[in-house]
Amino acid sequence: MTIVLPAARSSAEARLYVELQPCDCGEARFAPQVEVVALADGDLATRYHGTCPSCGAEREFLMRLPAEPGPATGSSYGGFSYGGPEPSQLIDPGQWLAAADRYADLVPADSAVLDPAQLRRATAALSRAVAALDEVRKFIPADADQVPVDAFTSDTGRRLHRREPDRFRRDRLTALRDTYAGLLHGDDTSNDRVDT
Template identity: 60%
Template sequence: MNPPLSRTNAEAHLYMDLHACPCGSTRFPRNSAVVALPDGDLASRYTGRCAGCGEEREFLFRLPATPGGAGAGFRYGGDEPSQLLDPGEWLFVADAYAGSVPAESTGEAGQRAKAALTRAVAALDEVVKFVPAGADSVPADAFSSEQGRQLHQREPGRFRRDRLAAVRAAYAGLLS
């Protein structure tokens, strides 16, 4: 068994949020533990009963040799592309977070809007990690999920480096 690498807890929780139980629910109380893998590496195990149907859920993610996501601001991982989510899933996440921000936000709603935009920017940063050095866009073979492939087929221009940078700059501008 070789579980996928999760660079940060935030990335692991996002993955679980995006991968629903067969009943359709994504909610479950997440009990977590660090476990040793047969090869000696460490992994995070998340378990709990689905809030929708009661089915036991379990996710196992390999931990990085050195913790990622360090640095200024919120990040889902280090400099390498995600092994959990493909660029289309990351763009879906960025869209969802940005789409949850109301036009006018003050007080507590303003804080929630800022958190959502911060996560939208971090998700766009993840998409860019799939653009090879010297290339203008994410290559078609980087999409491993059905959702990611469909988004890329519908709107391939959204995965161009310059367009991703422009959207990121707009979101970051709203944060200022």
């Protein structure tokens, strides 16, 4: 049985969702083919499909395309963003924060010794970390100071929230995001790695 997932707001969000879903055998690597398909109800979906490189299982993800693509918002660094102003329906705030951590970990502590190719990779990783933090903040209601507990829908998200609930406060998310954004701008005020 094929399950059709909610709409992905962008191809970047859809690709990250697929990356976050390991095969049943535990393999995280997956290089899917991508195509747009028509669903039985007439909607369009993006289909990610292929074979697990470890166990050979066929894998497939179908994500509806939004009826009307909204304007991309979020990180303005290099124009990279995961989606519009609404919170993701595919990825929960804990998964977004884990992704931001993973991208930030790819950035060497001393960028002064990077060659141009390494600097481009570090900049791309940091831009994605900033955009992922923007996504976490979209789950915080305007009248609240942290992500509500019911926003965590994945095992990864619930575990991270139970372990470190304070990381989902607006002030901490904003401070971390601003630090990463400052690094992208080359601010000298943040030479040390940030404690996430």
